Amino acid sequence: MRSTPGTTIHWFRRDLRLADNTALRHAATAGERLVPVFVLDDAILARRDTGAARVRFLLENLHALAAGLAARGSRLIVVRDDPAVVLPRVARAVGATAVHWNMDYEPYARARDVRVAEALAAAGIRALAWKDQVLFEENEILTGTRRPFTVFTPYARAWRAQKAAGPKEAPPLPPPPDLAGVASTGLPAPSDLGFASAANLPEAGEAAALARLRTFVDRDLHDYERRRNLPGERGTSGLSPYLRFGVVSVRTVHAATAGRSLGARTFTTELIWRDFYQQLLFHHPNVERQAFKPALRTLAWENDRGLFAAWQRGETGFPIVDAAMRQLRATGWMHNRCRMVVASFLTKDLLIDWRWGERHFMRELVDGDLAANNGGWQWAASTGTDAQPWFRIFNPTSQGEKFDPDGAYVRRWVPELAAVPNRWIHQPWALGAPEAAKAGLVLGKTYPERIVLHEERRPRALAMYGATRESTSIPQQNTKSPHRPVRP
DNA sequence: TGAAATGTTGGGGCG
DNA sequence: ACGCCCCAACATTTC
Numbered sequence A: 001m002r003s004t005p006g007t008t009i010h011w012f013r014r015d016l017r018l019a020d021n022t023a024l025r026h027a028a029t030a031g032e033r034l035v036p037v038f039v040l041d042d043a044i045l046a047r048r049d050t051g052a053a054r055v056r057f058l059l060e061n062l063h064a065l066a067a068g069l070a071a072r073g074s075r076l077i078v079v080r081d082d083p084a085v086v087l088p089r090v091a092r093a094v095g096a097t098a099v100h101w102n103m104d105y106e107p108y109a110r111a112r113d114v115r116v117a118e119a120l121a122a123a124g125i126r127a128l129a130w131k132d133q134v135l136f137e138e139n140e141i142l143t144g145t146r147r148p149f150t151v152f153t154p155y156a157r158a159w160r161a162q163k164a165a166g167p168k169e170a171p172p173l174p175p176p177p178d179l180a181g182v183a184s185t186g187l188p189a190p191s192d193l194g195f196a197s198a199a200n201l202p203e204a205g206e207a208a209a210l211a212r213l214r215t216f217v218d219r220d221l222h223d224y225e226r227r228r229n230l231p232g233e234r235g236t237s238g239l240s241p242y243l244r245f246g247v248v249s250v251r252t253v254h255a256a257t258a259g260r261s262l263g264a265r266t267f268t269t270e271l272i273w274r275d276f277y278q279q280l281l282f283h284h285p286n287v288e289r290q291a292f293k294p295a296l297r298t299l300a301w302e303n304d305r306g307l308f309a310a311w312q313r314g315e316t317g318f319p320i321v322d323a324a325m326r327q328l329r330a331t332g333w334m335h336n337r338c339r340m341v342v343a344s345f346l347t348k349d350l351l352i353d354w355r356w357g358e359r360h361f362m363r364e365l366v367d368g369d370l371a372a373n374n375g376g377w378q379w380a381a382s383t384g385t386d387a388q389p390w391f392r393i394f395n396p397t398s399q400g401e402k403f404d405p406d407g408a409y410v411r412r413w414v415p416e417l418a419a420v421p422n423r424w425i426h427q428p429w430a431l432g433a434p435e436a437a438k439a440g441l442v443l444g445k446t447y448p449e450r451i452v453l454h455e456e457r458r459p460r461a462l463a464m465y466g467a468t469r470e471s472t473s474i475p476q477q478n479t480k481s482p483h484r485p486v487r488p
Numbered sequence B: 001t002g003a004a005a006t007g008t009t010g011g012g013g014c015g
Numbered sequence C: 001a002c003g004c005c006c007c008a009a010c011a012t013t014t015c
Helices: A022-030 A052-071 A083-094 A107-122 A152-165 A206-227 A240-244 A250-257 A262-283 A305-313 A319-331 A336-349 A354-364 A370-380 A396-403 A408-413 A433-438 A454-471
Strands: A007-012 A033-040 A077-080 A096-102 A126-130
Touching: A007 A022, A007 A083, A022 A033, A022 A096, A022 A126, A033 A052, A033 A083, A052 A206, A077 A083, A083 A096, A083 A107, A096 A107, A107 A126, A152 A262, A206 A240, A206 A250, A206 A262, A250 A262, A262 A370, A305 A319, A305 A336, A305 A354, A319 A336, A319 A354, A319 A396, A319 A408, A336 A354, A336 A370, A336 A396, A336 A454, A354 A370
Parallel strands: A007 A033, A007 A096, A033 A077, A096 A126
Antiparallel strands: none
């Protein structure tokens, strides 16, 4: 016979919401009193790929979360410390018998959670980790031989089959009942943590996330297949920042968007990509540091710092690239079509290591997520699992003409080209002198000259990638990953 | 979730 | 009428 567990802790991490929160619900119903905690972890704040926009968005969502908790008579405890030190301390202070949290699949988080669980166990406190932030976890979608997938298409097929065969979607969990009040601590400002961001970020909080979801479903989902590729229009869901921090649950998003229409199916595919890259990172944590494909770990990147800086600033002379890089800096977000274009440009036109671009994205993106960002970069650089073939190289001009035909996107983010006619908006260098004068364009003055010529760089990229073929043609006898789970 | 090079076809101008 | 050339337009191959 077990005594009533009195107090439980819910440790918020990337699940900054009250609604449909698996661990929070379990923590709230397991005991009589629930203490919500968030830990500002210096190990994360000090990382080179932690950026101001994401820190600010995190803090704004913590404010919204704390307000939501306050409305229920509870106070969010925010502490800045090592979670393995502070969680046992808080647990002892409030007399908690258990700490609940939602699973996180990143290498750092997994190691940290092991440390935290050990520290809690040493203090006689239970630790419970729940599945919450993905629709299917790392070992729920497996091949016929019970191994993880490394190719997307068969993974997606199995994912859909499992979803169709599985139990009817459980209704989203209600928020926990009223919570007892406990001690509070103040929330820091970004500047207190050494970050300053003037980016124009999305509105924080669960209500804003649900409003965005509703607008997307009502207005944009039906035409998602076509419009998601047009950066000049608002055709995408805009949910990535909210999903990144769990401000809305992925189950709620999926339930609201699932359907038989082409738009709905295409959007579900994006959610499947999200699960795919998370399970890939779980089973292959080495992708955080190196190419998934061993043959492409020895690419002879040129890594010219001047070219890299021009790319970062959005001053490459290629309008679609510059518009995208400036949108990123101004808003902490970039349209996905443009993420592919600028990644192709960095790796295959500038011949710069994809990891440089990956880190820049992580520093700037409000939705920056290791699994998705790394997966996207390795896909574009052709180094990843199921990546595009290395000889597939985007032409930044034709990509612009194809997906921003009227130049609306370029004009919004590169105002110095605003008066250039549509015909030349994606290749202003080809504009005749009289028309350039009429558009107020002086190449090299009002807008940069191209920093490289695509037609020169493309063959160099092909040579660079092609060179890896001869040097790595040794047949691989044993390609077993050390991280592959042991088969029964 | 490419682009460029190369190959093929067919219409039209022309001697 | 016919062969020849040019060149879009489209298809295939190659990177």
